[in-house]
Amino acid sequence: MMTAPGQAPTVPPGPRHPLDPDPARASKARAVFALGLLAALTGLFVGGVVPATVALQLARQARREAYASGGFLTGAAWLRRGERLAWTGLALVAVTVVAAVVVGVVRLAEAPYGQDFAPNVD
Template sequence: MTTAPGQAPVAPPVPRHPLDPDPVRSTKARAVFALGLMAVLTGLFVGGVVPATLALHLSRQARREAYASGGFLTGAAWLRRGERLAWAGLVLVAVSVVAAVVIGVVRLAEAPYGQDFAPHMD
């Protein structure tokens, strides 16, 4: 059955089996998003490593569970957003660590080397 000559055929909806569960959002997807948000917010203070790694680990588990559920677990958009936020948090941590190392090296290079004697001493 088609609706117009240029459109794709419309398939009738497939009836659901009465014992099929209702599609629900994965609770892990919400947790991944929250942990990713915390990773971004605390990323510059190096505290973002912990929530970011937890978010990435939890997102892997949530993806496996969603695949095994056969489409009855939703929340893939929340998972994607949470993963992106977690990776952004890790990038912020890396930037802050690199900046701290560069500042430390520059300050170490500016410090006097060895003992500093008075100008009239040999």
């Protein structure tokens, strides 16, 4: 086999064993992406917490299954994208909660303290 100077020689892949399964995309990878997208879209409404946590748990399980499969389960790119979207959704939830707390504290500080009586009441 001839290669260009500076290139590493390529080795043709060995024959596959007939009982080896065909590589397939993990079904959990698609679910992680869908849940991560849902979390990112609903993060500002604080509804993104549930799909984000489910997506992160599924991603963890999918990574374990992909590792145990020895390379026959694919979909790592979908997992990464789904995890990033889930973390984005959680960050949006955190921003929303912090903003709501700040607005609540400011409104509480502006409220009159105690009971306000008329000027002619002792």
